[in-house]
Amino acid sequence: MEAVRQVDGRAIPFGAKNVDTDVIIPAHWLKTITREGLGRGAFETLRKDPDNLFDSAEYAGSPILIAGDNFGCGSSREHAAWALLDLGIKAVIAPSFSDIFSGNAFKNGILTVVLPQDQVDRLLEVAKTDPVHIDLENQVVTTPFQDRFEFEIDPFRKHCLLNGLDEVGLTLARDTAISTYEQEARATLPWLAKGVETA
Amino acid sequence: MASKPRTLYEKIWDAHVVERRDDGTCLIYIDRHLVHEVTSPQAFEALRVSGRKVRRPDLTLAVPDHNLPTTARRDAAGQRIPISDPESAQQLAALERNAPEFGIRLIGDADAEQGIVHVVGPEQGFSLPGATIVCGDSHTACHGGLGALAFGIGTSEVEHVLATQTLLLKQSKTMEVRVEGQLGPGVTAKDVVLHICGVLGAAGGTGYVIEYTGSVIRDLSIEGRLTVSNMAIEHGARAGLIAPDEKTFAYVQGRPYAPKDADWDKAVAWWTSLATDPGAVYDKVVTIDAADIAPTVTWGTSPEDTVAITGTVPDPASFADPSKQEAARKSLDYMGLTPGQRMQDVEVQNVFIGSCTNSRIEDLRAAAAVLKGRTKAPNVKWAIVVPGSGLVKRQAEAEGLDKVFTQAGFEWREPGCSACLGMNPDKVPAGERCASTSNRNFVGRQGPGARTHLVSPAMAAAAAVTGKLADVRELA
Ligand code: SF4
Secondary structure, X not given: OOOOOEEEEOEEEOOOOOOEHHHXXXXXXXXXXXXXXXXXXXXXXXXXXXXXXXXXXXXXXXXXXXXXXXXXXXXXXXXXXXXXXXXXXXXXXXXXXXXXXXXXXXXXXXXXXXXXXXXXXXXXXXXXXXXXXXXXXXXXXXXXXXOEEEOOOOHHHHHHHHHXXXXXXXXXXXXXXXXXXXXXXXXXXHHHHHHHHHO | OOOOOOOHHHHHHHHOEEEEOOOOOEEEEOOEEEEOOOOOHHHHHHHHHHOOXXXXXXXXXXXXXXXXXXXXXXXXXXOEOOOOOHHHHHHHHHHHHHHHHOOOEEOOOOOOOOEOHHHHHHHOOOOOOOOEEEEOOHHHHHHHHHOOEEEEOOHHHHHHHHHHOEEEEOOOEEEEEEEEOOOOOOOOHHHHHHHHHHHHOOOOOOOEEEEEEOHHXXXXXXXXXXXXXXXXXXXXXXXXXXXXXXXXXXXXXXXOOOOOHHHHHXXXXXXXXXXXXXXXXXXXXXXXXXXXXXXXXXXXXXXXXXEEOOOEOOOHHHOOOHHHHHHHHHHHHHHOOXXXXXXXXXXXXXXXXXXXXXXXXXXXXXXXXXXOOOOXXXXXXXXXXXXXXXXXXXXXXXXXXXXXXXXXXXXXXXXXXXXXXXOOOOOOOOOOEEEEOOOOOOOOOOOOOOEEEEOOHHHHHHHHHHXXXXXXXXXX
């Protein structure tokens, strides 16, 4: 997974509250077999409006999305995180996120930044004309206008994001412990270790 | 030194801890992983991209089920009949490519053993008591009916299990749901679990692993226990469990992947030792009297919306919680029902017998017993029976059940998830009702606008015969 240290650039001033996963990626995109290309389905319904933010030249390739309260509520579909990633989003700033969405975002290397509503409002204002800067190392969001908003993040998640560690990679690093368990289990619960080869 | 008395869940958990972290999270070893076509493609893709392997292909079994059509899959010449939905075809093709590439055994779409993952696992002896079992499907708790710790996972976790054979988990709280007494006539395992959904509510089990105990649960057959545990997620529980006993051992013995010879004796000894110790404490205990359980139906769009078949549609104002009142109003609007209406007056146009909740041989026998010598009512436009696996189908045909169904006006289909979810061609038309033996009555679950009433197989058969939700006891 790509390491996230700084996210810098134009931020899409979306701002909507209670954006559910159906809005982020409609259900008919769930029958895909790859994560790639889901960006085309991201915010599909909103993008039917020709003046939508996501397709405007101004915000093309923006790495940051600014949203309202409870972003990513609804179903647990991981496609929501994949769609944002495919759209080029590396960080989402909002006053709150659904737990499942922020978990899925993290697993896919997207940084979720929680800031109070007034600071989010200020960033929405700035984003209309200027870039926003997120410094994960120092846990702070800044703007060219001397705004400086500090944020909290779980230390484990921060460590993983900064170093581009994914959960699978971290567990693979525990290979010795897993192999030890397997050896012991082979002795004590031998039938469980056999699986489909017993046929 | 006497160790602290433990519950069944705690014993299985403890036996699978690879590592315990300071914050209480544990790396848990996974013994069995069932893979199907819908939630696995992106997991395999991620492995491929990162150059990772499947750690234990021998502990993994792949079976397509969710979006396979339930019509014939091969023509007379044995050639595959193309799947008309290109996306379903693509997901099936991906599974057929990924399984051999990663060395995983695939039960193919036209193999005799093919079926719904949660029917195939126990049937093949792949799912075993005391094992940790995962699958990218919410109803994985089904295998808890054998005394396995089984739960559904998302695609990232599917990838994690494929690569590491483990999951990072926090231990759940424990709840005992004790059902004591004797079930009345016409009351089945499905009615028991629907009743539990009503008592606990859709979120009542959140944060818990539930152990179902009591004389009613012990008296259930293994297939009945699988039905009960299947719906643990519908009361919010992470998993459901039923202690393995002699019946469980008899069910497992001799199945293709079941332990054999010396292993068998060791396995039975261990399984026997898993029962909750006397004096072990559950975080919560709920007791249910069997006498309170009637043949049960749902009226709303959550499995907690249950009522006895002899009852009426509730008035939303009768709920104490304002948010439940609002939800009930919305449900009734969607379902096209009015408060006070008798459940037995509700007409159905569709009947679905199938899904991992109720598609095993005993389910088909129960439905056929009601249908024998009868035919579906004229207003029932579509009635289908979808066996849970090819082996169930074959067994039913050997017993002549298929004839009973077709003579009653049912279609006899190939195994798969079918109308349990609106992902394959089997859908309930918008605005129409379906008496369904599946596990979810959510808005749009059986197709956009479809109205689902969850029932037992015998009750589904009764609904087909009368054209309405009906009390099976009156058809005896
Ligand atoms: S039958 Fe329904 S609940 Fe069961 S595995 Fe298939 S889709 Fe999931």
